[in-house]
Amino acid sequence: MTNILGISAFYHDSAAALIVDGNIIAAAQEERFTRKKHDAGYPAHAIDFVLAEGNIAPDDIDYVVFYDKPFLKFERLLETYVAVAPKGLNSFRMSMPVWLREKLFQKDLLIKQLKEKQGLTKMPEFLFSEHHFSHAASAFYPSPFEKAIVLTLDGVGEWATTTVAIGDGNNLEIVKELYFPHSLGLLYSAFTYYTGFRVNSGEYKVMGLAPYGTPKYKDLILEKLIDLKEDGSFKLDQTYFNYTSGLTMTNRKFAELFGQPARRPDKDPLTQFHMDIAASVQAVTEEIVLRITRGLAREYNIPNLCLAGGVALNCVANGKLLRDGAFPNIWIQPAAGDAGGAIGAAMAAWHQELGNERVVDPSDAMQGSYLGPQYSQDIIESELSKAGAVFEVMEDRVLFEQTASALAENKAVGWFQGRMEFGPRALGGRSILADPRSASMQKTLNLKVKFRESFRPFAPSVLAEDVSDWFEQETPSPYMLIVADVHEKRRYKMTDEEKNLFGIDKLNVSRSEIPAITHVDYSARIQTVHKETNPRYHALISAFKEKTGCPVVVNTSFNVRGEPIVNTPHDAFKCFMGTDIEVLVIGNCFLRKDQQDPTLAVSYENKYELD
CATH class of the missing domain: 3.30.420.40 (ATPase, nucleotide binding domain)
Structure with a gap:
């Protein structure tokens, strides 16, 4: 058995991933544990989690793979400063001490942190992948394709800002690159x-x-x-x-x-x-x-x-x-940003460095991106009781029916089920849900629950089998990464007066049967929900469809503006009590806001630095 720990850290969105014999066992971002959005620090908590999830002791790690090459990045910084000198002196003065003290000698830093934080005593082999190769590996190796073009686009890694690679079987080769500062x-x-x-x-x-x-x-x-x-x-x-x-x-x-x-x-x-x-x-x-x-x-x-x-x-x-x-x-790749580099670096080591064959999963190998922590019913009840929560435990059928009823009654519902998502999107594991048929719901969620700008759109989760009946989309979109238009038969015709509105005034016009998720250009960022990867979320939306005829719910991440997505039942209860969410469903526990002790409410509006 070969255990590979992938790490992305020290820039933004630090994360860890565990690959065992080529299979993704677990992955998580450090921010979810520290509650510091885009946490760039050493991902100690994320590493602890992925090792525990795989039942792997620190000394059982065979390879630690970092997602980029610090010496190459340092070379780019130095060459850039020299090229633009004497401009950039302030930036140079600010960045160099950090690089010379911490970032440049990252192998030593990783060894030190793994010893101190994880108790490592036996040294694994350390590997460093190039930044864009990590991105490319995260996109190709878990994909459902035997052979593919792989395109990576971001700000900058070491030197590359855009790369094209060819993936074929277990081999991945970058064939074209565009370099900094052109990005x-x-x-x-x-x-x-x-x-x-x-x-x-x-x-x-x-x-x-x-x-x-x-x-x-x-x-x-x-x-x-x-x-x-x-x-x-x-x-x-x-x-x-x-x-x-x-x-x-x-x-x-x-x-x-x-x-x-x-x-x-x-x-x-x-x-x-x-x-x-x-x-x-x-x-x-x-x-x-x-x-x-x-x-x-x-x-x-x-x-x-x-x-x-x-x-x-x-x-x-x-x-x-x-x-x-x-x-x-x-x-x-659902974790397309730097966090996903942890998975890519580890998979690149397994396939490219170690030469292991690749078995292609026809759906994909990301397991719906549900790769984070999950909590047993006993732990959920224990955490809620410690927090002072009032809750009722329901069997699944009643739970789904009661939650669907709350949605149909125009209530905002916190939905906390199964494993936490890896990547920036909530996909029905740590979500806030609402009725998309409500004309006022977008503004209500933005201002009273998320505490953010009123123009921000919300996404729909739709049963995969019903997507083409409600949206102009035929293919699956399980990771909420594709925008498509609401189906023409579901749209409302706008009056001439409404067509002539400008800017934010467009926000108040209902454009379809599901106005809460219909953007001003009739578009929506779709998540198709599949019974195979998230049976509980699928069952809830099915119950909502049975009650209303609508197989769609509003889905936004379970957090307020500036806060990372909730991780634990305690995080969820705090967010529930600090916002206008009216119902919270964690595992089989059902909580109503009007039954809670109001003194437990914490003001969230100024708790987190705005993003």
Whole structure:
């Protein structure tokens, strides 16, 4: 038996994964344990969890694989500072002590931490995978394809920002690369910064804001900021950006190009200008992705495409890519960001380094991405009792019926079942659920439960067997990574007056039979729910369908803005008591807010730093 521990750490979204004889046993992000969003520290808790889940003692680890190569990254930083000198001195002064003290000698740091935190006494073999190879391995090896093109797109790893690889059996080879500072991820992050959102966490807000605007600056971006070739390769004009030398993403020349300074999130309101900027960079992103993928389809004539890297979480672009048809079959790693590098690094070691054969799972090897901790009914009852919760234990049939009734009564429901999800999406393990037929539910959830901007869209979970009846989507989307339109027969026709509304005013118009998940452009980020991977969630939605005729529920992650998704029953109860969630269902425990001790409520509105 070969035990491989994969680690992603020290940049953002630290995580650990355990692979035993090529099988993914467990994976989790450190933030879920420390309650610090995007925690970049050494993933001690995540490592403890994955080892416990696999019943593996620390000294039974055969290989520890880190997801990137620190010396190569350090080389890129030094060469970049030299290239832009004397600019960048402040950035250099801030980063060098950390690199020289901690980041550069990561093998020593990992050994020290594994000894101190995990009690390691017997040294495993240490391996270091390249950043984008980890991404590519996370996309290909768990995929349902024997052979595929693998495209990775993110900000930057060591030097690469975009790579193309060919996966065939157990072999994976990178055949093309685009290098820093030319990066689609950093272009999108620059506009994230410019519109007043936080880089590395606010990019999805730009994507959610885009449908409220028109892409009137698309041509300007393509003319001034980026030299885009027919095959999708590109160069960014660095005179408009500040990320190679400064502490911000954009500079004064960038602001002058668009006629406004960067938005200050704590002082400046979101305006139609920012919505148009968001729409424009989204349109440019889609154009680049489609040019790249069409070129790859022509060049290699392989029908299967795998995606990973932070840009692969752009589900709007993914939907356009699927409908474009250049690749008939697409699979996206659900933990496409850096956390997923822990799985990729470990699987790369098993297949590429050790030469082991690959057995392809026709659905995929990610097990629905339910790879995190789970809690027995006894532990759930014990934790809730310690927290002072009032609950009723119900058998499954009654539990599903009562939860479906609560949803139909327009109540927000905290749903905590089975193993926690790995990756940024809640997929019915740690979710807040609601009735999608409610016209007011989107605003209610945003303002009273999530404490976040009212424009943010919510996603639907739909029974896999009913997806094509409610959405213009035929293929499965189990990981909520593809946007498709609500089916035309489910839409409402808009009046001329409604069609002429601008910006956030569009939010209040009901567009379909399921308005809570229908975005202003009739789109929705779909999760198809499959009985095989999540039978309890499937049973709940089936009960809701039986009661209402609607096989769809609103699904958003079980947390408030700025907080990581809940991990433990105690986390869930705290979030329940600190928000306007009216019902909480954990395992077979059913909790009603009006039966709880109100003195247990904790204010959440200012508890977490906003993302």
